[in-house]
Every structure is written in C-alpha cells, then in structure tokens.
Amino acid sequence: MSAAPLTVEGARRARWRLRLRNTRQFARRYATRRDGMVGAAILLVFAALAIAPTLFVGPLETVTTATGAPLEPPSLEHLLGTDEAGRDMLNLTVHGARVSMVIGLLATVITILLGAVIGIVSGFVGGRTDQVLMRLTDFFLVLPTFVLAIVLAPIILDIVGTDAEFFSIRATLFVIVVVIGLTSWASTARIIRSQTLSVRERMYVDRARVIGGGRGHIMRRHILPNVINLIVANTVLVFAGAIFTETTLAFIGLGDPFSPSWGQLLNAAQTAGAPGLGAWWMIVPPAFCVVVVILSFTLVGNALDDVLNPKAGLRR
Amino acid sequence: MNARYLARQSAQAIFTIVMIVLLNFILFRMMPGSPDRVNPRNPNITVEQRQAAKARWGLDKPLIPDQLVAFVSSTLQGDLGYSMKYQGQPVVEVIGDRFWPTILLIGLAEVIAIFGGLTLGAYTGWRRGGKTDRVGNGLSLILYSMPYFVIGMPLIIIFAAGLGWFPTSGMLTAGATYTGPLDFLADLVSHLILPLATISLGLIGGYSILMRSSVTETRAEDYIATARAKGLSDGKILRAHAIPNALLPAVTLIAINLGYVVGGAITAEIVFNWPGLGTLTVDALNARDYPVLQGIFLFLGVSVVLANFGADIVYGYLDPRVRR
Numbered sequence: 217m218s219a220a221p222l223t224v225e226g227a228r229r230a231r232w233r234l235r236l237r238n239t240r241q242f243a244r245r246y247a248t249r250r251d252g253m254v255g256a257a258i259l260l261v262f263a264a265l266a267i268a269p270t271l272f273v274g275p276l277e278t279v280t281t282a283t284g285a286p287l288e289p290p291s292l293e294h295l296l297g298t299d300e301a302g303r304d305m306l307n308l309t310v311h312g313a314r315v316s317m318v319i320g321l322l323a324t325v326i327t328i329l330l331g332a333v334i335g336i337v338s339g340f341v342g343g344r345t346d347q348v349l350m351r352l353t354d355f356f357l358v359l360p361t362f363v364l365a366i367v368l369a370p371i372i373l374d375i376v377g378t379d380a381e382f383f384s385i386r387a388t389l390f391v392i393v394v395v396i397g398l399t400s401w402a403s404t405a406r407i408i409r410s411q412t413l414s415v416r417e418r419m420y421v422d423r424a425r426v427i428g429g430g431r432g433h434i435m436r437r438h439i440l441p442n443v444i445n446l447i448v449a450n451t452v453l454v455f456a457g458a459i460f461t462e463t464t465l466a467f468i469g470l471g472d473p474f475s476p477s478w479g480q481l482l483n484a485a486q487t488a489g490a491p492g493l494g495a496w497w498m499i500v501p502p503a504f505c506v507v508v509v510i511l512s513f514t515l516v517g518n519a520l521d522d523v524l525n526p527k528a529g530l531r532r
Numbered sequence: 533m534n535a536r537y538l539a540r541q542s543a544q545a546i547f548t549i550v551m552i553v554l555l556n557f558i559l560f561r562m563m564p565g566s567p568d569r570v571n572p573r574n575p576n577i578t579v580e581q582r583q584a585a586k587a588r589w590g591l592d593k594p595l596i597p598d599q600l601v602a603f604v605s606s607t608l609q610g611d612l613g614y615s616m617k618y619q620g621q622p623v624v625e626v627i628g629d630r631f632w633p634t635i636l637l638i639g640l641a642e643v644i645a646i647f648g649g650l651t652l653g654a655y656t657g658w659r660r661g662g663k664t665d666r667v668g669n670g671l672s673l674i675l676y677s678m679p680y681f682v683i684g685m686p687l688i689i690i691f692a693a694g695l696g697w698f699p700t701s702g703m704l705t706a707g708a709t710y711t712g713p714l715d716f717l718a719d720l721v722s723h724l725i726l727p728l729a730t731i732s733l734g735l736i737g738g739y740s741i742l743m744r745s746s747v748t749e750t751r752a753e754d755y756i757a758t759a760r761a762k763g764l765s766d767g768k769i770l771r772a773h774a775i776p777n778a779l780l781p782a783v784t785l786i787a788i789n790l791g792y793v794v795g796g797a798i799t800a801e802i803v804f805n806w807p808g809l810g811t812l813t814v815d816a817l818n819a820r821d822y823p824v825l826q827g828i829f830l831f832l833g834v835s836v837v838l839a840n841f842g843a844d845i846v847y848g849y850l851d852p853r854v855r856r
Binding site (some may be wrong): 349351354355358359364366371374456464468470482491492493494499500507510511514515 | 562681686688692794799833837
C-alpha cells in the first residue's frame with residue numbers, strides 16, 4: 217500500500233486496487249488447474265451454441281420442416297442422422313443446448329437465491345428463526361426431492377395450464393424450472409449457514425453493529441461479501457445438478473416436445489423405440505452432450521472450490 | 533447409547549413423517565379436478581346432485597379439522613385410496629405388486645456398487661495424484677455425470693439389439709412356460725443383468741468419489757505415519773489402517789442415500805421396462821393417477837426418513853463424538 221486511504225476517494229480507490237489484485241491472484245491460481253480450464257473451455261463452446269443455435273444449424277426443424285427421411289443413419293448430408301420424423305439430429309441437438317442450458321440456469325438462480333437468503337438469514341439472525349428455517353431445510357434435505365418433483369410438476373401444470381407463458385417461456389418448461397428450484401435449495405442453505413455462523417463472530421461485524429448498522433445492512437455489506445466465494449463455487453455445482461434433474465424429468469415425459477431439451481430428445485428416442493431398433497444416432501448426440509456438460513460443470517465447480525476456499529483443498 | 537440422542541433423532545424422524553403426510557394432504561387439495569370443481573361445468577348436474585356428491589366424498593365438511601382428520605386416520609390405517617387407472621384397485625395393492633421387482637433390482641445393484649465403488653475409491657484415494665487415481669477418478673466423475681438412462685440405452689443397443697446376448701425389456705419372457713425353477717431363474721437372470729449393470733455403474737461413480745475423499749483424509753492422520761514408521765507394507769497400511777477408518781463416514785453417507793436410490797433408479801426401470809415402482813411412477817404420471825403418485829411419494833418419503841434414522845442411530849453407536 218503506497219498511500220494511506222485518508223479520504224473517502226482514497227479508500228474507494230484502495231478497495232478497487234485490492235479487488236483487482238484478488239481477481240488477478242484468483243485467475244492465476246485457477247489457471248494452474250488443468251481440469252478446471254478444460255471444463256471452462258467446453259462450457260464456453262456450449263454457451264455459444266446455446267446463445268445462437270440458429271447461427272450454427274439454422275432454425276429448429278419441426279415435423280413439417282424436416283429435411284430428411286425417417287431414421288436415416290449418419291451421412292454427409294445429415295452428419296448425425298435423422299430421427300423418426302426425419303428431422304436432422306445435429307439441428308435438434310444444437311437447439312437442445314439452448315433449452316437445457318436455459319432451464320438449468322434459471323433453476324440454478326432460484327436454487328441459489330433461496331439457499332443463500334435462507335442460509336444467511338438463518339445463520340445471522342439465529343435463535344427461533346434459525347431453528348424454524350433449519351427444520352424446514354432438514355425436511356427438504358430428507359425428502360426424496362426427485363419424487364416430489366414428479367408429483368409437483370403435473371399438479372402445477374394442471375393448475376396453470378400447458379398453454380400459459382411466463383416471461384416468454386412455455387409453462388411446461390417454467391414448471392420444471394420452479395420444481396427444480398423449490399426442491400434443491402436445502403444443501404446450499406446448509407453450506408451458506410455454516411459459513412455465516414463463522415463470519416458472524418468476526419470483529420468487523422461487531423464494529424458494524426456498534427456504529428449502528430442494522431441487520432439488513434450487516435447481512436448485505438459484511439456477511440454476503442464473505443460468503444460469496446462459497447456461493448460461486450456452489451452455483452456451478454448446483455448448475456450441474458439442475459441440468460441432471462432437468463434431463464431426467466424431461467426423459468420421463470415432463471418436458472416440452474415443442475422446445476426439446478436433450479432429455480426430451482432422449483425421451484423421444486425411447487418412445488420411438490430407438491434402443492431396440494439399434495438407432496444409436498438418436499441417442500448418442502444428446503446423451504454425449506448431457507454427460508460432457510454435467511462433467512464440465514463438476515470439474516469447474518471442484519476447481520473453483522479448491523481455489524476459492526483454500527481449506528477445501530485439504531478436504532478433498 | 534445416549535437416551536437424549538435417541539430421543540432427538542426419533543423426534544426429528546416423527547416430525548418429518550408428519551410433515552410428509554401433511555404435504556400429501558395439501559397436494560391433494562391443490563389438485564384440480566375434484567368433484568366440486570369439475571361438476572359445475574356440466575349443465576345437466578343439479579345443485580342437489582352436486583351436494584350429494586360432495587357429501588358422499590366428505591367434501592362438504594370443513595378442510596380443517598374434519599377432512600384432515602379423516603385423511604390422517606385413513607393414512608395411518610394403511611388406506612391410501614384407490615387408483616384411478618387400475619380401477620377400483622387400492623393404491624396399497626398397486627404399490628405392493630411393484631415393490632419386490634424394485635427391491636430385487638436395487639438391492640443387488642447396491643451390493644455390487646458398494647463393493648465396487650468403495651474398492652475403487654479406496655485405491656484412487658490412496659494413490660491420489662498418481663496414474664491409478666487419474667484414470668479411476670476420471671472414470672468415477674464420468675459415471676457420476678451420467679443419468680441412469682444414458683448408461684442403459686447404449687447397453688441395450690450394444691448387448692441386446694446388437695449382439696443379442698440379452699433381452700431388451702421386461703423381467704420375464706412374456707407367456708413363457710417354465711420346466712423347472714432353474715429354467716425360471718435363468719430367464720430372470722438374463723433379463724436382470726443389463727438393468728443391474730446400469731444401476732450399479734450409475735452408483736459406483738458417486739460411491740467411489742465419496743470413499744476417495746474419505747481415504748485421502750485418513751491418509752494424513754498420525755496413525756498412518758505410525759504404521760509406516762513400524763515398517764508395514766503399503767498395502768497392509770491401506771487395508772488394516774486406512775480403509776477401516778475411512779469406511780465409517782462413507783458407509784453412513786451411503787446409508788443416508790439408500791432412500792434416494794429408489795427414486796433415482798426410476799429412469800433405469802423405464803429404459804428396460806422393468807415392472808417396478810419406477811415404471812409404475814411414470815405410468816401413474818402419464819395417466820395423472822394422483823392417488824398412486826401420492827402413495828409412491830408417501831412410501832418413498834417414509835422409507836428415506838427411516839433409512840436416515842437408521843443411519844443416524846448406527847453412526848451414533850459407532851462414533852461417540854456425534855452423541856451430543
């Protein structure tokens with residue numbers, strides 16, 4: 217530190233310098249993790265596919281705009297073959313990236329918001345609030361969430377109707393997002409709470425309280441910045457779980473045939489009897505994408521966990 | 533065993549089961565399509581008929597306490613209502629029919645996965661950073677990223693549709709007559725192998741990762757250094773000192789996860805059309821057979837709670853530190 221931050225302006229500049237240095241340090245340490253870097257590179261490719269699928273393979277083919285004969289094996293014209301309605305599998309798989317990743321992202325946002333808020337409030341406020349919130353968390357931890365999702369999804373769907381739209385997302389997909397979010401926040405809340413319990417005891421939190429900082433202020437300005445590392449690492453792992461769950465829910469028939477995710481494509485393959493027919497090209501492309509994306513998220517999440525939380529390295 | 537620890541764990545298990553039953557009640561009321569909500573749309577139904585229908589189903593009484601009491605007492609007596617799809621069949625019977633195929637499949641898969649996963653995890657954790665670890669842990673991570681049906685579908689394509697070694701679906705050949713019990717067993721086993729392999733592979737990844745981290749942690753303990761100083765061989769240290777100590781947390785986590793496996797293996801059953809709870813769940817889902825869905829949810833929920841409770845008790849017994 218060159219000059220002592222005597223003015224507000226100086227303090228601000230010092231803070232930014234510190235942040236920049238931390239970011240650089242983080243980037244340098246992350247770059248040494250080969251698995252994390254490979255995972256991140258793969259995710260970038262899939263993010264590009266998800267953002268602009270039309271750019272790569274043209275608009276989504278439907279039953280009426282199908283370009284091939286039914287169940288064609290891979291050829292030069294259809295690199296990954298066609299499905300039972302003659303749609304190009306490459307086209308469907310690339311468009312599936314968008315649906316799978318967007319559902320995964322939205323479900324992750326809900327999960328992390330719920331988990332972080334409940335975790336921080338429970339850990340910081342303590343007492344009766346903590347007890348009630350933690351009983352609730354335990355309940356959701358113990359529940360077979362996947363089965364709950366299966367029970368919840370059709371009920372919500374029957375209430376809102378399949379034709380409804382939320383934020384221009386079709387109801388079927390929106391319901392999957394909500395169901396995943398509602399059923400998977402519990403472990404995040406637990407992790408965040410335990411970190412909050414330790415941050416709460418630090419001196420600067422006491423100081424903030426002494427100079428009159430309210431609960432909300434302390435939680436936002438002092439607790440949150442100190443648990444954010446944990447939240448980031450957890451987000452990536454939650455993302456992997458969300459895509460896993462979405463794929464499974466879509467596979468058992470809760471997906472939307474009009475905007476097919478990878479799980480929905482695998483459901484279509486199963487319905488068409490592709491495994492028994494030996495039509496491997498209907499299964500391998502979406503299955504490969506699912507596994508590679510989940511694996512990449514797991515690799516990045518583990519690497520982040522090690523880099524951001526030095527203690528975690530000892531655990532694993 | 534500390535009585536307070538036992539009491540606390542029991543209280544928590546009972547609380548969770550009560551919550552599950554309540555959730556089941558609430559979900560039932562949220563469902564669209566109750567007689568009261570559907571009938572007004574039909575102009576031929578008079579108000580009297582509607583009242584009679586409501587009275588017959590007990591819907592004219594207040595939600596709380598009358599309907600709730602009726603629901604809870606019939607649930608406690610094992611009456612989960614009647615299936616809509618299999619008309620007139622009680623839900624308990626429908627679930628009971630599908631119970632044993634699932635237990636057979638998942639029970640065997642668990643045994644294989646626990647042995648395979650723990651062994652793989654122990655060796656990769658012990659050789660952490662080495663070549664065994666890189667290959668073994670990589671394999672575990674890949675398996676861990678695969679939903680069951682993603683493992684099962686390629687297995688069908690290769691071993692059933694392609695090589696023709698195993699049948700593609702079902703638990704027994706339809707309409708087959710058996711000359712003896714051995715014949716029956718052979719048919720069952722040939723149907724069992726692929727779904728069994730699918731679920732085992734799906735579970736091995738997670739168990740191996742768990743055991744690997746547990747062994748890695750034990751490797752840093754002082755008694756391992758002591759064993760090394762005594763001049764014991766590497767393999768002996770692993771088997772006699774590291775594995776027994778690493779097993780405790782790993783096995784507890786596996787026990788806690790037992791209940792989830794039934795829910796997770798649903799997709800494996802679908803791929804192979806195995807007549808268990810998984811295919812029942814999806815059939816009920818597609819037919820919107822709510823009573824059966826609720827029954828499965830209650831059944832699996834209570835199983836998970838009991839598995840958890842059992843794991844907590846066993847863990848408390850084995851490790852005195854958690855008995856606070």
